[in-house]
Amino acid sequence: MKNARFLPHFAIALGAALLAIAILYWPGIAELLRDWSSREEYSHGYFIPLVSLMLVWQQWPTLAQLRFSGSWNGLGLVIVALLLLLIGQLSTIYLVVHVSLILLLTGLVWAFTGLGAMRILWVPLIYLVFMIPFPPFLHNQMSLGLQLLSSEIGVWFIRLFGISVFLEGNVIDLGSYQLQVVDACSGLRYLFPLMSFGFLIAYFFRAPWWQRVIVFASTVPITVAMNSFRIGVTGLLVEYFGIGAAEGFLHDFEGWIIFMACTALLLAEVWLFVRFSGHFRESRSFGAALALDWPEPLPAGFVPSERSVPKPFWAAVALLALTAATMPFLQARPVESLARESLTVFPEEIGQWEGTPEILQDNILKSLDLTDYFIGDFIGGGDRRVNFYAAFYDSQGAGESAHSPRSCIPGGGWRIEDLQRISLDGLFVTGQPLRVNRLKIQRGEDKQLVYYWFQQRGRVLTNEYAVKWFLFWDALTRNRTDGALVRLTTVIQPWEDWADGDRRLREFAALAVPELGRFIPD
Template sequence: MTTTLNLPASADEKDATPGLMTIWKAKPWHWLPVVVAVGLLIFIFFDGLTSMLSAWESEEYSHGYMLPLVAALLIWQRSSLLAQTCFQTSWSGVLLTLFGLSVYLVGELGTLYTLIQYGLLITLGGICLSFMGWRAFRIILPAYALLFFTVPLPSFLYNNLSSELQLISSQLGVFVIRLFGITVFLEGNVIDLGTYQLQVVEACSGLRYLFPLSALGFIAAILFKGAFWKKAVLFLSTLPITVLMNSFRIGMIGVLVNYGGVGMAEGFIHDFEGWVIFMACTALLVLEMWVLARIGPDRLPLRDAFSIEGPEPLPPSVRVVERRLSWSFYPIIPVLLVVATVSQLLPQREEIIPERTEFLFFPSTLAAWQGRTDRLEKQYIDALQFDDYLLADYGDGSGDTVNLYAAYYSSQRKGASVHSPKSCLPGGGWRINEFSQREIAGAGGQPLRVNRSLIQMGDERLLVYYWFQQRGRVMTNEYLVKWFLFWDALTRQRTDGALVRLTTRVPLDADVAKKDALLADFIHLIDAPLRRFIPE
């Protein structure tokens, strides 16, 4: 199928012989500046590339190895169009390159790999645009956009998305189990089958399907020959397909466990089910393409609407014109050289990890309160990825108890970061009845603003206070935490911090105000000791 691109003719094209196709070819020396620019790009962004390759080792991003190859294939498919397109000067490409390098410098100074990786892709786009101009860049734009799927999500976006998908998948999975006439009870992410309990952990959120499937959907949308709205539907449908199929998988695991025991949710069977579900997601994507190809005025058989073809052959008689290096590309190499030099001359900005006392030595006696430490299960430790934590139950002898949990991260720039209880508590089956902020007097009379939440599950109620204690700041807003995480990484070379959470039981007939006063008094007791364990 021949592809045409209606673009305004350049001066060279107007001079072309009538009726004879004009193609542009570059001399070997023409590509030498491009090779130098790519080499400088790799040199500048080497740390960011290394970090990205490490992320591709995880199951969620293992498809990252494939995407650059697919992007190269998409460009090859359009090589005939590129040969027929005159490269033009584009100074906006220089500006985009400068912007990408600025993002890199900010990320480098702040030791934030996510910014460095996005800076790499932005700079790459700017270099391509300055080299070929807008007319040719539009031809490779889909392949370029595909590369953004190689960058791992920032950790706080990943955690929030994972928590939401866990809840949705758990609810829909229980619906599937009930279709088989099985009695089941759901508490957040815990599926209670009576004899067995299944927990929908982070690994079962569906992100291991969503990330590769969304990239696959984007590739399918590029190759699909149809209206733009069909391409958009094809790509956007990957999210509901992932959620529904992952929920079906969870439901079927529940059914198999009910009849065959907990072994049906472990080992080879568990992994094989995951592979089958991903293949089923791919099959649904193909079915969707078939349906889209058969509707609307631009109907086509699927083999014509979706096919992987090589570049269109050029006619035997063509007018060959030598490509000239665009004027906008000349500043690129000097700019890259300057940034490469600056990056080497900058003082080594290794992240500062402050010294602190381990939570192991946190006092077990606080005035009249006596504490008893506890341990988290390994699955929670692996999911939260903290460097140190404290979990202890304190009692005052009169029947009142307070659970103290603190998670400390020495660095939050490589993915591990605090998890907000606001997104995690619903996963345990708790319903948030009240949520607000409260100001409490801390040590030395300093005000301490905390999040206050009254949660309930069945007849059990808990009062929860929590806050983010990060590098001398006490914050309640998780998005403000992310901003200061970036700012302190940039200005102080630190990303350490902690989450502190207090919990006490509130019987249905108890006075909530008294429990508020209880937690406020307890905060007054722990505020000063915590400063030894959470650096200012």
């Protein structure tokens, strides 16, 4: 197949653009690759760019015959993308960086091809959204919600077979064995790939728009229903064949079967539309309604025209090169040294509380990427015990920031039962009343009460999104991104209630918080 001929300087412009993208976005791209390789929910991410290119290839004969006039609107989108990149880098939110990358690619294509080609290419570009992982906080919230919902439906299914079962949160008690519906069983590892597949089916489905929307939207209830069915079947297998049925190869193999069943249900939904919808009255062929067409041949005698690089694309490449040259200097602005002591010398005795410092494992320290920290149990007499953790970061960037306990706690198998924001009466930090996040967490029969807050550059914050905003704002206006996370945790014993834990944490906080001033600068 003959292709449109590009003048030699197109290679120069394209090479410069790719080099600038690599310089600016490599940390974000590397984070994408880490997520795809380490998190099963996003392992399909490797295929998304390839499928997107396939969608472009499918339209190549049409594109080859279009005149690429370029568009200054594309340059405007490139500017928006680069501003988002700056916000993402300074606010430490990789999601913003990844969205910026897709907008940048869209802007470059738009600046080069113009509006006519964008009417064809917008679907392959939009499809790239499915390769972006959700931020940890939102991912964990979705996972917890799906765990609870799938557990309830799964227990309902088990009871249909006359089996006595008790559900507490996401723990299914069968008497002889307890099944815990953890993060890996939430259904997200089915949902995200199925949504990307459902988008493709809706795209290729030659049907009215409302039918396409229904097909895509149905990926969510299909995933929830089939994952709940899987949990129910696992409970039945445990009841009749023992706990080995819930572990190992059978459990994984069962997961593959469920995903294939989800795909089959999605295709069955398309078949029902084809079979019974009036739109397909003339032809009820499933293959004709859902077909991946090969590119049609170019017209006989077609002679490709030479294509120069449009001015908007040159301007976008120049802006990219300028940003790639200046961004390292912006991020590496000299920062004044902070007058503070290291948390490694935090006092091990506070009032009547005596502490025993702990050392975090190297792999944990590497993932946290903090400057210094203190963690240890403080005993205040009898069985009164509080775990104190404070982590300080002298600078925070994308991938190097305080990790919210709301994101980390579910990773340890704990379930957040309740979250409130409360004030600790009589306690002040930098002249502000101390407000904290109060979490009730539970894992099986174990209960803990957690207080935590972010103490950053003279502010006390409890909202994770506010933390990101002020990181961005202070990086621009004060050239500072330092800050700390402070967390207090106590175990709620079987004979205690939550109020006993509140008294313990408040008593310890009244003594520990005044000590933090010399370790966390205003």
